[in-house]
Amino acid sequence: MPLVGSVVEGVATLALTLADGRRQMVGLLLPADFLGRPGRTRSSYDVVAATEITLCMFRRAEFERLLRDSPRLGQRLLDMTLDELEVAREWMLLLGRKTARERIASLLVIMARRQAGVGDDPTPGGASFPLHITREAMADYLGLTIETVSRQISALRREGQIRLCENRMVEVPNLDSLVVESGGGVDPAV
Amino acid sequence: MPLVGSVVEGVATLALTLADGRRQMVGLLLPADFLGRPGRTRSSYDVVAATEITLCMFRRAEFERLLRDSPRLGQRLLDMTLDELEVAREWMLLLGRKTARERIASLLVIMARRQAGVGDDPTPGGASFPLHITREAMADYLGLTIETVSRQISALRREGQIRLCENRMVEVPNLDSLVVESGGGVDPAV
DNA sequence: CGTGGTATTGACGGGAATCAACCAGAGTGG
DNA sequence: CCACTCTGGTTGATTCCCGTCAATACCACG
Numbered sequence: 243m244p245l246v247g248s249v250v251e252g253v254a255t256l257a258l259t260l261a262d263g264r265r266q267m268v269g270l271l272l273p274a275d276f277l278g279r280p281g282r283t284r285s286s287y288d289v290v291a292a293t294e295i296t297l298c299m300f301r302r303a304e305f306e307r308l309l310r311d312s313p314r315l316g317q318r319l320l321d322m323t324l325d326e327l328e329v330a331r332e333w334m335l336l337l338g339r340k341t342a343r344e345r346i347a348s349l350l351v352i353m354a355r356r357q358a359g360v361g362d363d364p365t366p367g368g369a370s371f372p373l374h375i376t377r378e379a380m381a382d383y384l385g386l387t388i389e390t391v392s393r394q395i396s397a398l399r400r401e402g403q404i405r406l407c408e409n410r411m412v413e414v415p416n417l418d419s420l421v422v423e424s425g426g427g428v429d430p431a432v
Numbered sequence: 433m434p435l436v437g438s439v440v441e442g443v444a445t446l447a448l449t450l451a452d453g454r455r456q457m458v459g460l461l462l463p464a465d466f467l468g469r470p471g472r473t474r475s476s477y478d479v480v481a482a483t484e485i486t487l488c489m490f491r492r493a494e495f496e497r498l499l500r501d502s503p504r505l506g507q508r509l510l511d512m513t514l515d516e517l518e519v520a521r522e523w524m525l526l527l528g529r530k531t532a533r534e535r536i537a538s539l540l541v542i543m544a545r546r547q548a549g550v551g552d553d554p555t556p557g558g559a560s561f562p563l564h565i566t567r568e569a570m571a572d573y574l575g576l577t578i579e580t581v582s583r584q585i586s587a588l589r590r591e592g593q594i595r596l597c598e599n600r601m602v603e604v605p606n607l608d609s610l611v612v613e614s615g616g617g618v619d620p621a622v
Numbered sequence: 623c624g625t626g627g628t629a630t631t632g633a634c635g636g637g638a639a640t641c642a643a644c645c646a647g648a649g650t651g652g
Numbered sequence: 653c654c655a656c657t658c659t660g661g662t663t664g665a666t667t668c669c670c671g672t673c674a675a676t677a678c679c680a681c682g
Contacts, residue, residue, distance in 0.1 A: 258525040259619040266528040268521035275495070279514055286618050289519075316506045317499070323513045324469055330520040331458035331477075335448040337527035338456040338575025342670065377629065385528025387671060392630055428476050429449040532638065567661065580638055582662055 245299045246278035252295030257288040257382060266337075267383040269326065269411050276322060278302075291378070317324040332428065337385045340425050346394040347424035350404065370413040398423070436468035437487045442485030446574060447478040456508040456527075457573040459516065466512060469493075482569070500587065506616035527575045530615050535574040536584040539596065546602050588613070
């Protein structure tokens with residue numbers, strides 16, 4: 243790939259695949275995120291658009307010149323990459339150590355929090371957000387099968403941890419409780 | 433942590449831990465690798481020295497000034513961070529999708545290849561290397577328990593995929609065969 | 623109406639975690 | 653020297669979570 247670029251609008255997914263087809267998502271590309279590696283020619287991720295997407299592409303050589311000339315750009319890029327590394331590592335903890343239920347709860351908490359940042363919090367301590375993503379994408383993301391994803395969501399629904407409303411809205415009556423189900427985040431203790 | 437720095441000599445491990453003690457290694461710090469985040473104050477990894485280690489530390493503010501002044505340093509740092517991100521993502525594939533046996537085989541292949549870079553290849557197609565690491569560290573790294581690690585290594589030994597010699601040397605008679613056991617790497621197909 | 627994609631649910635089996643016993647080597651101190 | 657402990661490793665028995673296989677439902681769409 244002689245091109246690099248960044249996402250202007252839309253969402254794409256980054257995934258890795260084994261020879262027999264087993265698939266693991268390893269990243270999300272949101273607007274402003276970067277695609278392709280300056281300094282390497284081969285980057286063997288599967289990049290799949292999740293929505294309509296518009297990119298801003300550069301020839302690699304051009305971009306590298308740009309990078310040399312503008313140190314601000316380099317710092318910004320470093321910062322974004324460090325963010326992605328942090329996210330990837332926390333995801334390693336999820337993939338390596340969390341149960342299926344905890345993984346689902348973790349994902350829901352993340353999506354709820356992202357939405358909370360956007361705006362509406364209907365009830366204090368609660369949250370609600372749309373779940374546009376398919377079960378398959380969730381499974382690829384969480385290192386599970388779609389059946390397990392479906393079952394765990396059903397279980398959380400039966401237990402009242404979440405409610406599934408029309409057009410894919412999810413309501414979380416008690417976010418703290420769901421955080422407990424998620425196994426918590428990184429241990430802040432020494 | 434008001435300090436950042438880099439490893440001069442020795443090896444350290446980066447790990448994340450859940451509140452109940454479940455632990456996942458998320459990175460290795462080898463000589464020249466970087467520690468601590470420029471731009472953030474909190475970094476909640478457990479950093480544990482795996483050997484005697486010597487670091488070269490800077491005050492954060494000082495280092496950030498250095499970073500602004502020398503664009504070469506920033507580029508180098510970006511490059512290293514992108515490498516680490518790539519490693520982390522391939523590890524996500526292992527943690528999310530590979531079986532215990534495949535994880536063990538993958539780790540052994542990686543260590544064999546690293547050693548091959550260093551020097552000796554006794555038999556063509558084979559390899560051998562020292563395994564200084566404990567089962568616990570392997571388990572933390574691979575997202576398994578020590579019992580499972582031990583069992584899978586025993587199984588590979590029984591099947592002749594590997595031989596365990598004195599002072600922790602591992603011999604791999606047929607590296608290609610072990611690669612097959614590892615589930616292969618990332619699928620190069622589109 | 624049929625068809626394909628997405629989701630749910632059940633039955634079943636297997637793989638890894640858990641619980642537990644045991645062994646080897648290295649200190650440690652009487 | 654020997655008893656004791658501690659750490660790291662191996663192995664067995666059992667449990668249970670999740671993957672696999674399968675059937676069914678739902679919905680959009682031609």
